[in-house]
Amino acid sequence: MDKKAISVSHKMKGGVLDDDYTLYDDGTILHEYDKHTYPDGRNLKESFTVADLSDEVKQRLLEATSDEDKELVRKTLNL
Numbered sequence: 001m002d003k004k005a006i007s008v009s010h011k012m013k014g015g016v017l018d019d020d021y022t023l024y025d026d027g028t029i030l031h032e033y034d035k036h037t038y039p040d041g042r043n044l045k046e047s048f049t050v051a052d053l054s055d056e057v058k059q060r061l062l063e064a065t066s067d068e069d070k071e072l073v074r075k076t077l078n079l
Helices: 055-064 067-076
Strands: 005-009 017-024 028-033 044-049
Touching (some): 005 067, 017 055, 055 067
Antiparallel strands (some): 005 017, 017 028
């Protein structure tokens, strides 16, 4: 079964560095980000679980979700 993205939060650090989180319906989170503008610091990816997320990122994901998926996101993030 394919996992479905239920929330995607896009943010920019300093106006140029990506800091994006995608929450999937199986509870996994993909963090796509830039550390700096040099080639080896861009387009990095890390996977997390809900337990690894700060309250700030959980809130970002909740705010970014559609009304249709709000309750599922709350449940998935344990909010």
